[in-house]
Structure formats: structure tokens, C-alpha cells
Amino acid sequence: MSVSAELIQEAPLGDVEVTTSDVDRVERALIDASTRLPVLVFYTSAIVWLLLSTLFGILTSFQIHSPDFLTDVPFLTWGRIRPVHLDALIYGWASMAGMGSAIWLMARLCRTTLRHPLLLISGAVFWNLGVLMGIVGILAGYNTGYEWLEFPGYSAVTLFVAYLLIMTWALIMFRYRRRGHVYITQWYLLGAFLWFPWLYASAQVMMFVFPVEGVMRGAVNWWFANNLLFLWFGSIGLGTAYYMIPKVIGRPVHSYYLATIGFWTFAVFSSWTGMQRLIDGPFPAWMITASIAAMILTIIPVATVGLNHHMTMRDHFPLMRYSPTLRFTVFGAISYTAFSIVGVIISLRSMAQATQFTEAWMGYNYMGLYAFFTMVIFGSMYYIVPRLVGREWRYASLIKLHFWGSTYGIGLMVLLLLVGGFVQGLDLNDATMPFNDTVQTILPYLRGRTLSWILLTVSHGIFAFHFGLMLLGFGRTASVPTFLNPLEGRSGGGH
Amino acid sequence: MKGFQPLFLGIFGIFGFSWLGMTVVPNLQIGSLNPQSDEEGTDIYPQPLSGMAARGAQVYAANGCFYCHSQQVRPDYGGSDLERKWGDRRSAPRDYIFEPVVFLGTMRMGPDLANVGHRPVLQEAGAATPAPSASPGAAAGASPAPAASPATGTSPAPAVAAATPATASPAPAAVAAASPGASPVASPPAANPPAGNASAAPPTMVAEPKELTDDGRPLPYTAAWHHRHLYNPRSVSEDSNMPAYRFLYEKRRIGGVAAPDAINFVGDTGNAPETGWEIVPSYDARCLVAYLMSRNQSHPLKEAKAAATTAAAPSPAKEVKK
Numbered sequence: 001m002s003v004s005a006e007l008i009q010e011a012p013l014g015d016v017e018v019t020t021s022d023v024d025r026v027e028r029a030l031i032d033a034s035t036r037l038p039v040l041v042f043y044t045s046a047i048v049w050l051l052l053s054t055l056f057g058i059l060t061s062f063q064i065h066s067p068d069f070l071t072d073v074p075f076l077t078w079g080r081i082r083p084v085h086l087d088a089l090i091y092g093w094a095s096m097a098g099m100g101s102a103i104w105l106m107a108r109l110c111r112t113t114l115r116h117p118l119l120l121i122s123g124a125v126f127w128n129l130g131v132l133m134g135i136v137g138i139l140a141g142y143n144t145g146y147e148w149l150e151f152p153g154y155s156a157v158t159l160f161v162a163y164l165l166i167m168t169w170a171l172i173m174f175r176y177r178r179r180g181h182v183y184i185t186q187w188y189l190l191g192a193f194l195w196f197p198w199l200y201a202s203a204q205v206m207m208f209v210f211p212v213e214g215v216m217r218g219a220v221n222w223w224f225a226n227n228l229l230f231l232w233f234g235s236i237g238l239g240t241a242y243y244m245i246p247k248v249i250g251r252p253v254h255s256y257y258l259a260t261i262g263f264w265t266f267a268v269f270s271s272w273t274g275m276q277r278l279i280d281g282p283f284p285a286w287m288i289t290a291s292i293a294a295m296i297l298t299i300i301p302v303a304t305v306g307l308n309h310h311m312t313m314r315d316h317f318p319l320m321r322y323s324p325t326l327r328f329t330v331f332g333a334i335s336y337t338a339f340s341i342v343g344v345i346i347s348l349r350s351m352a353q354a355t356q357f358t359e360a361w362m363g364y365n366y367m368g369l370y371a372f373f374t375m376v377i378f379g380s381m382y383y384i385v386p387r388l389v390g391r392e393w394r395y396a397s398l399i400k401l402h403f404w405g406s407t408y409g410i411g412l413m414v415l416l417l418l419v420g421g422f423v424q425g426l427d428l429n430d431a432t433m434p435f436n437d438t439v440q441t442i443l444p445y446l447r448g449r450t451l452s453w454i455l456l457t458v459s460h461g462i463f464a465f466h467f468g469l470m471l472l473g474f475g476r477t478a479s480v481p482t483f484l485n486p487l488e489g490r491s492g493g494g495h
Numbered sequence: 496m497k498g499f500q501p502l503f504l505g506i507f508g509i510f511g512f513s514w515l516g517m518t519v520v521p522n523l524q525i526g527s528l529n530p531q532s533d534e535e536g537t538d539i540y541p542q543p544l545s546g547m548a549a550r551g552a553q554v555y556a557a558n559g560c561f562y563c564h565s566q567q568v569r570p571d572y573g574g575s576d577l578e579r580k581w582g583d584r585r586s587a588p589r590d591y592i593f594e595p596v597v598f599l600g601t602m603r604m605g606p607d608l609a610n611v612g613h614r615p616v617l618q619e620a621g622a623a624t625p626a627p628s629a630s631p632g633a634a635a636g637a638s639p640a641p642a643a644s645p646a647t648g649t650s651p652a653p654a655v656a657a658a659t660p661a662t663a664s665p666a667p668a669a670v671a672a673a674s675p676g677a678s679p680v681a682s683p684p685a686a687n688p689p690a691g692n693a694s695a696a697p698p699t700m701v702a703e704p705k706e707l708t709d710d711g712r713p714l715p716y717t718a719a720w721h722h723r724h725l726y727n728p729r730s731v732s733e734d735s736n737m738p739a740y741r742f743l744y745e746k747r748r749i750g751g752v753a754a755p756d757a758i759n760f761v762g763d764t765g766n767a768p769e770t771g772w773e774i775v776p777s778y779d780a781r782c783l784v785a786y787l788m789s790r791n792q793s794h795p796l797k798e799a800k801a802a803a804t805t806a807a808a809p810s811p812a813k814e815v816k817k
Contacts, residue, residue, distance in 0.1 A: 212526050267510075271513035440734060
């Protein structure tokens with residue numbers, strides 16, 4: 001570890017541009033051009049899945065308080081569209097968009113043009129196929145019965161093959177990187193690329209191929225889900241934020257030392273979480289206690305990463321007024337801190353008595369998947385897509401609508417689910433309250449959630465439309481990026 | 496590449512540590528438990544599910560029941576599960592060793608189902624009425640089928656049972672189908688573990704004599720009640736927000752004798768089909784109910800008596816490994 005830390009410190013500025021020499025600019029343009037097709041394939045697929053997930057999300061939300069809606073259509077029954085919504089969000093949107101950004105970042109940070117694009121494109125094709133088969137499988141009634149792992153076996157195998165292609169590409173890129181430039185983002189990305197296959201394969205093997213006995217499947221299930229949230233989405237999201245924030249404001253990360261500590265503590269502690277979702281369940285107490293302890297310890301990486309970002313951003317917060325990338329990314333980075341703190345709170349035994357088995361956990365999931373990860377990825381897309389298509393975003397107003405729709409949508413949803421979940425939990429623990437009454441108390445919150453889904457639907461529709469314009473070449477031809485607000489005599493900073 | 500060995504080693508090492516600690520070691524501890532039995536090797540618990548119940552677990556998974564219903568009872572210090580009569584002891588790892596799919600669940604939008612196959616006994620024994628069931632009487636008074644389809648009951652089209660006519664027709668056929676003599680037939684797939692032994696049978700034994708209330712409606716948690724509940728949850732629990740699973744049932748013309756397992760619509764004229772028609776469960780629906788009736792963790796377990804521990808001490812019982 002110390003060796004790596006030194007290596008990093010040798011190149012304290014990483015890829016952050018302090019020189020704008022023409023050579024560098026040409027080099028970056030070449031790299032960007034080489035990533036165009038693969039990254040756009042990933043992004044486009046991801047956005048299609050996002051729209052699908054949104055459609056199923058709003059249906060899911062609506063049906064839970066209006067259970068008679070579409071109840072006679074077997075493949076649209078609530079218990080089938082709910083996993084489709086979440087799996088399309090996890091495997092379709094978040095994973096593909098995250099990989100798209102990761103691919104671009106890898107090429108940029110390895111400072112080499114993208115090699116073997118066919119590996120990536122076939123990876124994307126297989127991944128799409130895997131998600132599609134999984135979703136059709138769930139709708140047709142082949143849910144495996146484990147949350148986050150609902151896709152039937154044939155879909156899982158396809159996803160895994162797709163993943164191996166993508167990972168092979170990442171390792172090749174890393175092998176051919178230009179020496180001397182290893183940035184903290186690459187640590188996170190490399191971690192994510194290497195952790196995912198082990199995680200996914202061991203979960204599939206232990207759950208379905210050679211299934212472990214009884215409740216161990218529940219343990220593996222939540223070990224997988226939480227690690228997917230942290231080691232896969234967390235790594236990609238944090239790595240992306242570590243690139244975008246310094247890049248946009250044009251100054252290096254505040255402290256590499258903190259970044260190193262943050263990375264290793266993040267990996268060690270967050271990989272032990274998961275069992276806190278099963279507090280007082282049928283498990284040896286030590287497993288659950290270990291996860292709660294690990295969850296509490298994740299405060300260390302969260303604090304280091306948060307502090308680092310904050311210190312980097314210091315004095316530059318006003319730039320969020322102009323740069324869409326910065327606005328989304330900083331929102332996501334702050335959400336990561338909030339997500340982790342909420343995670344710690346609802347994992348404490350005393351709190352878990354009230355929040356266990358309630359919507360609060362859904363609120364927590366959405367904080368991680370959406371408020372943190374999705375927002376960071378939106379930010380990176382606003383940065384990357386113009387560099388791929390050679391045009392700038394067409395309408396600042398659409399970006400603003402997208403931002404506020406997503407912000408208010410997810411904010412409202414998380415608030416409703418956390419508060420509603422807490423109320424629901426207190427009611428459940430009051431044994432004198434008839435069960436149906438506990439459901440009745442949460443329904444108003446769930447109706448509110450449908451409202452938040454309407455906001456998110458509008459916001460995603462706008463984003464997809466805007467992205468479509470860019471894809472079809474209707475972006476602005478301009479030498480300056482699209483700012484959210486006209487620059488008021490500011491110079492520098494930039495996109 | 497040399498300088499990155501520590502990075503690679505760290506990435507693998509950390510994950511390997513978590514993998515060993517959170518999956519392999521626990522699996523050594525609780526991954527190969529045996530059923531428990533007494534000294535003579537009888538009174539074996541738990542036992543594998545019947546074929547229908549095992550298939551019912553797939554139906555349960557396919558329709559996402561586990562997103563709203565947990566199947567785990569927490570100890571007395573961890574919530575009010577025991578007070579709510581969701582079980583008479585906490586769940587332990589051994590309860591799940593034969594489960595085809597383990598539905599621990601993370602949400603209680605619906606009540607816990609770990610012991611739903613045992614509840615008729617709780618009721619019979621005079622225990623407090625389980626909280627979750629709105630008393631069946633609540634919906635009896637011909638509740639106007641909330642938001643269901645108040646379709647004009649004219650079309651006799653044998654379509655799917657989508658729009659059940661809301662016109663009042665007490666459907667004598669349905670009454671006949673629900674006569675006390677007939678309905679027990681619906682329950683045999685229920686809780687009969689294959690290796691039948693005397694003590695494993697209490698749910699059916701007790702439930703059999705009393706399946707209906709005095710006025711002919713099914714008692715909560717009997718097979719007939721489950722079918723009626725799945726067909727239209729709001730007919731037995733007025734403010735339930737569970738989706739109806741009418742697509743698991745068929746509407747058909749009664750030919751000669753009414754099917755013994757047709758849904759008992761007594762006291763629920765709003766959903767009953769027209770005269771001469773009946774609603775019968777599909778095979779999947781019967782499997783699902785068989786699965787629900789097999790949910791029973793009432794058998795005492797050595798490790799789950801003391802409230803505080805889930806010790807996984809290997810049972811001294813003789814090997815009855817699956």
C-alpha cells in the first residue's frame with residue numbers, strides 16, 4: 001500500500017490539466033474520438049433502460065396504493081413489475097451508464113487511444129441481451145425469488161459473459177497505459193472492474209449452481225446486494241466524482257493522502273456490510289454484528305472522501321451555477337455522504353427495530369442508486385457526451401429542468417420513504433395496532449411517492465430527448481460549453 | 496507493472512477477506528445443519544416440502560409475494576413479531592434447511608407468513624385472534640367490491656374472470672360448492688409432509704373439523720380462505736392493499752356437480768359469479784395455497800427456546816440429511 005501511495009504522490013496532479021499545450025489537446029481529442037462508438041453504445045442502451053425502468057417505477061408506485069390497477073394482467077402484476085423496475089435500474093441503467101463513463105475515464109486516464117473496441121461493443125450487446133432476457137423472464141414468471149438477483153440463470157450467464165469481455169478490455173487498457181499517470185479514479189475503477197465478476201459469480205454459484213443451505217442463501221443474497229451497491233456502484237461513482245470535480249474547477253484534488261486512506265478504508269469496511277439488513281434474523285448474532293460494525297466504520301471513508309471533495313471545491317462552489325457537470329456531480333457526492341449516514345443510522349440495532357421491514361430500506365436503496373450514483377453519472381454524461389459527438393448541449397433550459405426534476409423527485413421520494421418507513425416501523429412495533437392500520441398509515445406517503453415518480457418521469461424524458469438531439473447531431477457547434485446560466489464576467493473555470 | 500502489485504493484491508485481498516468472512520465461514524457454521532429429532536429418531540423437524548408446496552414456492556417467487564411478506568420471526572427483544580402472534584418462538588437457521596427458496600423478506604407491507612400454515616391452530620386453541628386478519632365478518636356485509644369492476648353483470652362470456660359481475664346473485668352453486676362436506680377436499684395438499692408422522696400433522700388435524708364459520712364462510716388461514724383471499728383480498732380484509740391474483744383462477748360453467756375446490760363466496764355476493772358458473776383455482780393456485788399451508792415453524796427447536804441465541808450447535812440427532 002505504501003508503495004502505491006508513493007507512486008501516486010509522484011504524480012500529484014494526475015490527469016488534471018494544468019497545461020493546455022496543443023500536444024495534450026490533440027492527444028485528448030484523439031482519445032475521445034477513439035471512445036466515441038463504444039461509449040455512445042453504452043450510454044444509449046443505458047438511457048433506453050432508464051426510460052423502461054422509469055415507466056415500471058411509476059407503475060409500481062401507483063399500483064401499491066391502487067392495487068386493482070392492471071391486476072388481471074399476469075405479467076403486469078405488482079410482484080413482477082417491481083423487480084423489473086429495480087433490475088432495469090440496477091443492471092440496465094446504472095451498470096451500463098456507469099461502465100460507459102468508466103470506459104471513457106479509463107481511456108483518458110491511461111492516456112492511450114481505446115484498443116479493441118469490438119470487445120466493448122460485443123460486451124454491450126451481450127449485456128443488453130442479458131438484461132432483456134432477465135426482464136422478459138421475470139415478466140413471464142421466472143423470478144428466482146431473491147432480491148437484486150431476480151434474473152433467471154440464462155440471463156445471469158449472458159451478463160457474466162458480457163462482463164468478462166468488458167473486464168478483459170479494461171485490463172488490456174490498463175496494461176497499455178502511459179506510465180507515470182495513475183490517478184485515484186483509476187484505483188476505484190480497477191477495483192470495480194475486478195470486484196464485480198468475483199461478486200457476481202460467487203453469488204450466482206452459491207445461490208443457484210451449488211446452492212448453500214437454507215438461510216445461508218439469504219446471507220449471500222444481502223452480502224451480494226450491499227457489495228454491489230458499494231463496491232460496484234460506489235467505486236464507479238466515487239471514481240467518477242474524483243475525476244469530474246477537479247477537472248471542471250481546474251484544480252487538483254486537495255489531498256492524495258486522504259484519497260488513499262479513503263480508498264482502502266472504503267474497500268475494507270464496506271465489503272463487510274450486508275447482514276445489517278437482517279438484524280435479529282435467523283443467523284448467528286456475530287454475522288449481523290460484524291456487518292453493523294463495518295457499517296459504522298464506513299464513516300471513516302465517507303468522512304475522508306467528503307472532506308477531500310469539500311476542500312477541493314472550497315471557494316469554487318459558485319461554479320455550480322454554471323457547470324451542469326459540476327452541479328450534478330456535487331449533488332451526487334453530497335448524497336453519498338447522506339446515503340452513508342442514513343445507512344449507519346438505520347443499521348443500528350435500536351433504530352433497526354423501527355426501520356426493519358419498512359419502506360425506509362427502499363429509501364436507502366434509492367439514495368445509493370439514484371441520489372448518489374445516478375446523479376454523478378448524469379454529471380459525467382454532461383461532460384463526456386459533447387466530447388464524443390463534437391457538439392455542445394443544445395438547451396441550457398433542458399439541463400436545468402432535468403436537474404431540478406431529478407433533484408426534487410428523488411429528494412421527495414427519499415424523504416417520504418424514510419419518514420414513512422419510520423412511522424410504519426413504529427406502528428408495526430405497536431402490537432395493539434391492527435396490521436391493516438399500519439398499512440393504512442403508510443399509504444399517504446406512498447401516494448406522495450407516485451408524485452415524485454411523475455417528476456422523475458418528466459426529468460428522464462427531457463434528458464433522453466436532449467441526449468437524442470446530441471446523438472443525431474443537433475447539438476450546438478460552439479467552442480464554449482453550454483453553461484446553465486450566462487457567465488457574469490467570469491473567466492476561467494469552465495465546463 | 497510492478498508498482499501495481501500492491502494495488503492488485505489489496506483489491507483481491509480485501510475482497511477475499513470479505514468473501515471468506517461473510518460467506519465461507521458462516522457456511523461452515525450454519526451451512527450443513529441436520530433436522531432435529533428426539534432420542535428414538537422420530538418427531539423429525541423440519542421435513543422437506545411436499546411436491547405441490549415446493550412448486551408453490553415457485554409461484555410465490557414468480558409473483559413477487561416476498562417483496563411484501565417476510566418469513567422470519569424476530570425474538571421478543573427485536574420487535575413485536577411474537578406479540579403479533581406471527582409465531583410462538585423466533586425463527587432459527589434450522590427452520591429453513593429444506594426450503595426450496597428462502598424468502599426471508601425485507602418488507603412488511605403484508606404480515607409475516609412464517610407461520611401462516613399454523614395459525615388455524617392458534618385460533619382453534621383460543622389464542623387471541625391474529626391481528627392481521629380483519630375479522631372475516633367485516634367484509635361479509637356484501638361490501639361493494641371496492642374499486643373492483645362493477646361491470647354490468649350481463650355478459651356471460653366465458654372470458655377470463657376479469658370482470659366479475661357485481662350484480663347480486665347469491666349463486667346457489669357457490670353455496671353448494673362451499674358446503675362443509677366438500678371443502679376439506681381443498682386442503683389435503685396442504686400440510687402433509689411426505690414422511691407422515693403423527694406429530695407433524697396438527698395443522699390439518701385440527702383444521703379439518705372446523706373450516707367454516709357458523710354461517711358458512713371459510714375461517715381465516717384455511718385453504719378455502721386463502722383461495723378467496725388470493726382471488727380478491729378485499730373480500731376478506733376490507734382495506735387490504737394486496738393485489739388480487741384472479742389470473743390464477745378459472746371461471747367455468749358448472750357441469751353436473753360443482754367442483755369441490757371452487758371458491759366459497761358465501762357472504763361475498765359482490766364477487767360471486769352468475770348462477771351456473773364457478774371460480775376454480777388453477778393448479779398453480781392450489782400449489783401456492785399448499786405452500787402457504789406448509790408455512791409452520793411452531794415445532795420447538797432446542798436452539799430457539801432461549802430467546803437470545805441462535806446457536807448452531809450441531810444437533811445430536813441422528814443423520815436424516817436431505
